[in-house]
Amino acid sequence: MFGLVDAVSFYARAEKVFDPSIRHKPVVVLTNNDGCICAVCPLARQLGVPKFIPYFKIKDFLEKHNVVVRSSNYELYADLSERMMNVIARFSDNHYIYSIDESFLHFKNFSCIDDWHQYGHVIRKAVWRETRLPVGVGFGSTLTLAKAANHASKKLSGFDGVAVIDDANSRKDILSRMSLTDVWGIGNKLGRRLSLLGLKTGWDLANQSAKVMRSQFSVAVERTVNELNGMPCLQWDEIGQDKQEIFSTRSFGQRVTDEHVLKAALASHASIVATKVRRQGSLIKRLVIFASSSPHDDNYYKKSFVYEFPVTTDNTLKVVGAISFVFDNIYTQGVAFYRCGVGGIALENSQFQQQDLFALGINNPPLMKCYDQVNHRYGRGTVEVAVAEKNDKWAMKRNFLSPSYTSKWSDIPKILC
Template structure:
């Protein structure tokens, strides 16, 4: 048996944890630079607030309905995610954290221990709520895809109250027949439209297709999805979430910048993010893309992108920063009001199978990077950073509605009056 435990409107729910005054109010969270709505709590959804709507287009509606608006507080979300995953992990010895708000559990030989999966699911929900004040949905199924479908039912279909179990033909048909094919894990809207043309509108319709036919008309992944919907396990943890083939860190600025040291600090900061992500998935980069641009809506639009190739692939933040410095003069142009910039790793190698170079010296220092990551993991990102990243706020994200850093700054620790 598999389970998927998924937080309800995770970002919005996190904002309510340390602020009880807004727990019964509609809350929305905005994307980078307060651009669009990326999370809406259930109370807000009942008002018809759409996700991905530009904030400036809907801010008067939000004010009229007294909606609480928050900027994305990624540090808070990461800390609460870690706490939530630790609680969930106590309920099974085989846990796979799929994303910041989703965790798979695989129960092997648990049938003699657990005789009521519904009850066990409610125990998970209760523990997470008591220890984190985060609401979650729990879905059980005999495959990862069925667990994902059950989680969809637990959170979005009436009558399930946060827990759904697919453990027989009746429960499988009941849930899949009420679920649009576009909601099936791995299908999505583009593929769903092609399936709709063939009369495949629900998840149950897809489950009743011939796997071989789906493979010939679409892909092996659709074939696997059909098999998984019928209780045949085809996915393992490595296939559930594969390592990224490219890693990018890009962002528009809080306000336009035109000074050389500001753009360089921003690019080095993006390079540090790329380096951290490379080490997290045990990859190294052979080719690096460094880019900067003005807004396409400005006069005399400017865009420049340079590729830097390392002699030996690296995951060292210092090496990445040196590469950015080496090509910076080719990217920067005086008199340009830069709107965004970014760094991307486009040719990756696994650290276990790295191809060396007989005539080059690899100056990477894995111990230094482990120490660097260890300090930042313990005390928060950018606790330790490169001097070249600077401390310039002008190019950082605009976060006008940012909530306090309750879990990472001493001055923001909640005060309790007894």
């Protein structure tokens, strides 16, 4: 049996954990630079607040209905996510973190569980008791069915936060109430193509011939059909494959014209990319560096450059150093830069590298390990390359940022008795 535990409106609910004054109020969370709404709590959803709409377009509506607005507090979310995952991991012998608020469970040695529905509530209560985060729990004989059950636990009527697909009746009941695009792996574009065949629900898809779906669409769709029929096709390594490209990009809090500020921003992005690359055990062969003005400007400007390393690397110093080699090709005086970014492409696995007898190694694993450990323990940016100096002109705008209750001494909640 597989399980999927997913937090309900994670960002918005995380804002309420340490702030009792907003627990019974509608809350929305904004994206980088307070641009769009990315998370909506159930109370805000009842008001009809949509996701991914620019904040300025709905600002008056939010004020009228006393909706609490928060900037994305990534430090807080990451810490609460780690706490939540530690609790969830206790309830199975195999645990795979799929995203910041979502994790799969695989039960190999849990044949003693007679009531999966009750066991799901045990998990929910433990997570709530230790983190004050509400979660939905779904169980199924395949990863796709577990994902479908999790969807039902939170979105379909008749469920109380836990759903189980363990027989033909429960499978038909849930899949027949799910639209095609609610099925894991079926996006909007693919859903439109499938709808041309008269398919409307997950149950319709499950009743198709897997071989026909493969010939008309892809192996991925064939696997989805088999999984919906209780035949496991996906494994951990297939749902968590290493990324082939890793980017760090962001628009500026205010326009940037100074070359030193732009270079610092690019260096910061390069440092983030190097850290992410090391995290998944990869090395960078090519680095993409770009900067642009706003596409809404009269004279739109965008320049990018690809730097190729002579030897693949994950060394932050080498990745950041590449910025200096290409910067003059990107920066143009007088341009009001709106956005910039860095991306590692043509990534290679660090465990399977053919060494060059005549090229000196440019990586420094002990130094990078120390660098990562310090930043993990004391917060990202504790140790940073000098050129990536923080500057208010390019730092992310977060005007509605809540305190970092769990990662800053000054923000630790105070209890008055």
